[in-house]
Amino acid sequence: MKELAGEFDELNELIYVADTETYELLYLNRRGLQVFGLKDPEQIKGRKCYEVLQGRQEPCDFCNNHLLSADTYLEWEIDNELADGHFLLKDRLVDWNGDGRLSRMEIALDVTRSDREKKRLQETLDRERVVLECIKMMHSSPDSDVAIQNTLQVMGEFLHSERTYIFEIYGRLMDNTYEWCAPGISAEINRLKDIPVTDIRRWMSSFQRGECIIIKDLEELKESDPLEYRRLKPQNIRTLVTVPLIENDAVIGFFGVDNPPVGNLENISAVLDILAYFFQSLLLRKQMAERLSQLSFMDGLTGTMNRNAFIRDITPPLKDKGYGRGIVFIDVNGLKETNDKYGHVAGDELLMRTCEKMESIFSDADKYRTGGDEFVIICRGMEKQEFQERAELLREKFRKAGSLAAMGVSWAEEGKTLQEAVDEAENLMYQEKKSFYT
Incomplete structure (x- = not known):
């Protein structure tokens, strides 16, 4: 999620991220810095959200961290005396640093006028x-x-x-x-x-x-x-x-x-x-x-779509349009071991290398990160032979990269739903996965 900081700096809305336990302000976009009279992001380092945003010396009595979730936005409104304005707020929990620890992200629209x-x-x-x-x-x-x-x-x-x-x-x-x-x-x-x-x-x-x-x-x-x-x-x-x-x-x-x-x-x-x-x-x-909506369906680390988008896209049954759909189920090999031995930065690099190889072969397909180390590619409007050829090219890229990831491949035609094709590809992936650990 932290990768989106550059994009957030271009928005007119005020956006900040804070630790829900320590209240430390982790990020404040360019618009937010302007509103609160700050010139440099360094000026927020080590400071509390209630100090910078509300001019308080202790946590706000209206703080609603306990109401936030990672699945939906909490929408509310508030007057901010320090900013001399009335704001429409949207809050949710996000994995800002990509380490699994959830922080508060707030998007504020100035509706004062x-x-x-x-x-x-x-x-x-x-x-x-x-x-x-x-x-x-x-x-x-x-x-x-x-x-x-x-x-x-x-x-x-x-x-x-x-x-x-x-x-x-x-x-x-x-x-x-x-x-x-x-x-x-x-x-x-x-x-x-x-x-x-x-x-x-x-x-x-x-x-x-x-x-x-x-x-x-x-x-x-x-x-x-x-x-x-x-x-x-x-x-x-x-x-x-x-x-x-x-x-x-x-x-x-x-x-x-x-x-x-x-x-x-x-x-x-x-x-x-x-x-x-x-x-x-x-x-x-x-x-x-x-x-x-776009943010809620995107994986902040890899730039692929996330599990929410995956569930949304496979729920409708497959309709026969004269062609099938190709499914590639991918599991990154050794991610846990890499994280444990070398740290999460190395693990993130492993995930990004996997995505780069996916993109090099399936740039025109829908790609989802469905779990910590799992990805699914859905190809629509592609002939079966072309899909299979591309899948083999991707498998070869993974092999040359030291068995970077295990793959399962399936083809959903009339009479088979996308979910059934995904399940089939997942089972095939696990069969290939066994050879990596044996």
Whole structure:
């Protein structure tokens, strides 16, 4: 897990790892260092998590280490006076050093602005029933996609518009990722993919200044901005309001409404500007959930998928698609002896050498670390002969490396589930394993 520290340093979320027994702070990512006024990771060495993160001299009275597990994330919220913010927290136990000892990993999303904005809206926008209804909908739904879709519908109907939507920007391109259409209005979402951001050059200039785009009459752009006109006219747009979605001073997309009533465009832009922030929060929540999901299915040491992913992927029965699936069950020889004699660093190197050889032959296959010294390779969409040839190449690589690992190979065809094929490969591996210890 410690191998992911470099990736964690690139995230906007605050991430730390602490020993659950001694409370020693083992890791704090770059974002965390910034939040707590630290310049160098060396400044946390030997210090307690409650000291650095809470400004306390003893463990926090709200510490929930006893509630954590290695299987699921514990989600909760807290105000942090030292960071002057409100945070959404996700905690779980992880094998940070790869030595089997579990530590606390916490991922914190700063939702201070969102929390303050909600309170301000409740105090000052009581009249805007629909706005509050939308915000409640966004934050009450556990599914970000459903929350966004429902909110687009509520706003579209409230504003008497024909279409509401969200575009997300990916580098130089953008996609229409969410859309609601009024009855009788044709959907555009499937056509609006991989659109060059340069097509909305004028919009981007305004978005970067935090300004919205209001088009009161598209026909006025026919001469002044023909490229924009040609892009919007086929969508039957007459009037339009769009507001930017901004994260860390960068435009990550925009939220828009097509063909709302002309006489209310300025008021509409004010409402959209409020909702834009919450849409942005939902998108970030979804991205965070996807990152956490990826982490929960990955082995931190080897970079392969872990046992959770393996169980997920072999549970559905094999469906006949005109080809079978190849299974390779691998057990690293002598891992325990290596750990006992030379230490876990040497054992980790043995595991990594095994993975390197697996990757050299089966780079396009799914690879899982299912136990301390066990790996499973699942090949999909490969002819049986090619699979068997590759398996023999891998066996030969292991042999030349001093019987690095034992292997069992099986082929799952129609009538045999993946689990049955895995069991068969495991039994064959044990037969080969015997020769290593005799």
